[in-house]
Amino acid sequence: YPGTPATEVLEYVSGYPEVHAEWSINEKVAMEIATGASLSRVRAMAVMKHNGTNVILDFLMHVNFTGVRGGLVLISADDPGAFSSQNEEDSRIITHIDAHLPVFDPCCPQEAKDMVKAAFELSEKTELCFVVRPVMRVCHARSPVTIEEITPVVREPLFEDDRFRFVMSAVQEPEYGGVLRPVLRHKWLNQKQPMLLQIMEDSPFNHVEEGEGKIGLIAFGIGYAYVKEAEKILGKKFPVLKLGTLPLPKSKVLEFARKMNKLVVYEDTEPVVERLIKELMFNEKIQIEVLGRSGFLPMEGELSATVVLK
Numbered sequence: 654y655p656g657t658p659a660t661e662v663l664e665y666v667s668g669y670p671e672v673h674a675e676w677s678i679n680e681k682v683a684m685e686i687a688t689g690a691s692l693s694r695v696r697a698m699a700v701m702k703h704n705g706t707n708v709i710l711d712f713l714m715h716v717n718f719t720g721v722r723g724g725l726v727l728i729s730a731d732d733p734g735a736f737s738s739q740n741e742e743d744s745r746i747i748t749h750i751d752a753h754l755p756v757f758d759p760c761c762p763q764e765a766k767d768m769v770k771a772a773f774e775l776s777e778k779t780e781l782c783f784v785v786r787p788v789m790r791v792c793h794a795r796s797p798v799t800i801e802e803i804t805p806v807v808r809e810p811l812f813e814d815d816r817f818r819f820v821m822s823a824v825q826e827p828e829y830g831g832v833l834r835p836v837l838r839h840k841w842l843n844q845k846q847p848m849l850l851q852i853m854e855d856s857p858f859n860h861v862e863e864g865e866g867k868i869g870l871i872a873f874g875i876g877y878a879y880v881k882e883a884e885k886i887l888g889k890k891f892p893v894l895k896l897g898t899l900p901l902p903k904s905k906v907l908e909f910a911r912k913m914n915k916l917v918v919y920e921d922t923e924p925v926v927e928r929l930i931k932e933l934m935f936n937e938k939i940q941i942e943v944l945g946r947s948g949f950l951p952m953e954g955e956l957s958a959t960v961v962l963k
Contacts, residue, residue: 654680656702657737658792659730680705691725693810700728703744717752718838719819720780724773727784733921733955743923748784749899756784756899758874762796788875858897864890869913873926876919882958918945921956
């Protein structure tokens with residue numbers, strides 16, 4: 654669905670004859686059509702902005718329990734600063750905290766392209782919808798990207814009727830002691846989380862960069878681009894933990910935190926990662942100050958290199 658800042662995705666992808674692309678009457682219909690293709694083993698992607706993700710929430714909270722067959726990717730483009738929106742909103746809260754789906758958050762066009770490719774592959778591996786959440790500055794950016802040879806996934810569409818999995822009615826399942834079906838599928842989703850954690854630990858989208866001092870900068874998504882720009886202006890290298898995935902790679906975060914006296918988290922817009930890291934530090938009994946969007950940095954508006962420099 655063509656909501657800014659996600660508009661360019663559909664505009665450009667419709668130029669590739671290998672891809673069937675269409676606009677839908679609204680975001681919920683777009684997500685349902687894409688999911689229908691996925692349930693027939695076809696790879697599909699639904700594209701919208703953060704307001705549209707609100708529109709699909711009822712259906713999204715169904716798909717997270719049923720899972721998918723063909724790779725399914727949701728592009729949920731956020732608009733920090735509300736340059737073309739009626740509000741500022743952080744769709745990571747809906748898609749990850751609420752729906753427990755994996756999220757990729759790119760820092761630049763190259764990473765956005767790489768994340769989409771990985772998301773399709775990992776969606777099929779985990780049977781979960783993967784979310785890619787580019788913010789406005791990434792959506793509207795232009796830069797050279799490396800394109801590998803395209804290997805088409807040739808697969809005949811096939812729908813197999815599995816009502817236990819795909820119909821989320823409050824039906825008691827005698828084989829499982831009368832437990833309601835949605836509760837069983839919720840358990841299935843929870844059991845997927847350790848696999849997701851390991852995937853993110855091994856992900857190339859998360860890494861540590863050495864630097865001077867004991868103040869560690871944790872840069873999530875577009876925050877990494879602003880931190881690198883600020884470093885270049887200052888001519889100084891800080892210890893940086895570059896992150897681009899949810900769930901967080903907990904082992905990487907803990908290893909980085911144990912070497913620091915203080916952590917500053919840069920992200921757009923809500924303190925999602927900041928709060929997750931604070932929770933992790935509390936659970937691991939690590940005494941360290943964690944600062945970020947909860948008051949140390951501005952609590953509204955988009956992040957920028959100027960904000961990072963201050």
